[in-house]
Amino acid sequence: MWTIAGRELRSLFLSPLAWAILAAVQVILGLFFRDMLLYFIRPDVQASLANVPNAPGLTVIVASDLFGSLGIVLLLMTPLLTMRLVSEERRNKTLPLLLSAPMSMTSIVLGKFLGLMGFFLIMLMIVMLMPLSLLLGGSLDWGHLGSCLLGITLLLGVLTALGLYISTLTTHPTVAAISTFAAFLSGRCQLSPDLPC
Numbered sequence: 527m528w529t530i531a532g533r534e535l536r537s538l539f540l541s542p543l544a545w546a547i548l549a550a551v552q553v554i555l556g557l558f559f560r561d562m563l564l565y566f567i568r569p570d571v572q573a574s575l576a577n578v579p580n581a582p583g584l585t586v587i588v589a590s591d592l593f594g595s596l597g598i599v600l601l602l603m604t605p606l607l608t609m610r611l612v613s614e615e616r617r618n619k620t621l622p623l624l625l626s627a628p629m630s631m632t633s634i635v636l637g638k639f640l641g642l643m644g645f646f647l648i649m650l651m652i653v654m655l656m657p658l659s660l661l662l663g664g665s666l667d668w669g670h671l672g673s674c675l676l677g678i679t680l681l682l683g684v685l686t687a688l689g690l691y692i693s694t695l696t697t698h699p700t701v702a703a704i705s706t707f708a709a710f711l712s713g714r715c716q717l718s719p720d721l722p723c
Contacts, residue, residue, distance in 0.1 A: 527629070527633040527634075527636050527637040528637070529637065530629075530633065530637025530638060530641065531636075531637045531638075531644065533637075533641065534611075534637065534638055534640075534642060534644075535641045535642075535644045538641070538642070543606065543607075544607065544645065547603050547606060548649055550603070551596075551599055551603060551653070552652060554595075554599055555595060555596060555599065555653055555656065558592060559588070559592050562587065562591050562592065563588055566584065566587050583665075583667060584660055584665070584666065585660075585666045585667040585671055586667070588660065589657040589666070589671055589674060590670065592653075592656060592657060593674040593678050596678055597678060597681055600681065600682065601707075601711070602707070604686065604689055604706070605689055605704075606703055607642060607645070607689070608642065608685075608686060608688075608689025608690055608692070608693055608702070608706055609689070609693060609699040609702040609706065610693070610699045610702075611638045611689070611693045612638070612690065612693040613694075613696050613698060613701075613702045614699055616697045617697050617698065617699070635690065639686060639687060639690055642690070643682065643686055647679070650675070650678065650682070654675070657671060688706065688709055689702075689706045692706045692709060693706075
């Protein structure tokens with residue numbers, strides 16, 4: 527299982543797609559983070575927060591919104607990474623070779639899942655540098671930040687598992703990506719019925 531996870535993680539970092547996704551996520555979230563920070567330090571916002579008892583602080587206004595934006599970005603980016611997990615093995619005719627290896631099917635699936643989750647956790651550690659940079663000029667609510675981190679990690683696990691499952695159903699990575707995105711979108715619409723879906 528750990529051998530397959532390591533192989534998946536190495537293959538991701540050898541792929542230009544993974545580096546492009548990593549860079550795009552950092553740029554998009556960096557822009558969101560800057561905009562939220564500029565909103566928080568506006569004098570009218572600070573004046574209105576000063577008049578509210580138990581007003582939300584820096585962590586709630588900036589860091590929570592950053593993780594909310596990350597969740598939406600992950601809905602778009604995860605299908606691009608999960609699409610190739612099994613469908614590419616089937617398309618390249620390497621799946622029978624993988625299945626004939628002396629390991630169980632569970633080890634193969636868990637290895638692929640853990641390899642991609644390792645990539646996402648590395649991406650999450652890089653994203654965490656943004657809220658941690660707020661310590662240079664303020665303080666953070668560690669409980670709130672920890673709950674945001676836990677929530678986004680669980681979301682990543684669900685998105686990765688669903689993308690891996692859909693990748694096993696087809697031989698074409700593009701079909702897997704589109705189907706995964708459709709599944710994510712339909713799940714988002716069911717969870718938020720007020721959205722125009």
